[in-house]
Amino acid sequence: MFELFKLFWDFIVLRDQARKGQLKPRIIVAGGLYAVLVYAIGLPAALLIVNHPGNRLDEAIFIAAVVVVAALTLVMIFLGFHWRRQFRSQQAQVADNR
Numbered sequence: 045m046f047e048l049f050k051l052f053w054d055f056i057v058l059r060d061q062a063r064k065g066q067l068k069p070r071i072i073v074a075g076g077l078y079a080v081l082v083y084a085i086g087l088p089a090a091l092l093i094v095n096h097p098g099n100r101l102d103e104a105i106f107i108a109a110v111v112v113v114a115a116l117t118l119v120m121i122f123l124g125f126h127w128r129r130q131f132r133s134q135q136a137q138v139a140d141n142r
Contacts, residue, residue: 065131066131071127074120074123078116078120081116082113082116082117085109085112085113085116086109086110086113088109089105089106089108089109089110090106090109092105092106093106
């Protein structure tokens with residue numbers, strides 16, 4: 045039941061951001077690609093560890109996958125701050141032109 049409430053709340057928040065002009069197609073695409081990449085990298089590495097416990101090579105692959113996912117997360121955080129700064133500067137320019 046909580047998951048349904050969470051999905052409903054996410055929909056409301058996304059709709060509000062779209063009305064404010066903060067939700068653009070490049071942000072939607074970047075978020076979708078991020079989610080796909082995290083699952084495409086992390087899930088096979090996790091399944092490898094679960095199905096073959098104790099194998100040193102599998103542990104190294106899992107650690108490498110975690111490092112790649114962490115680096116990808118840091119890049120997405122940087123892009124989020126960058127896009128937010130761009131949006132705020134555009135809003136300030138619009139306010140100055142009035």
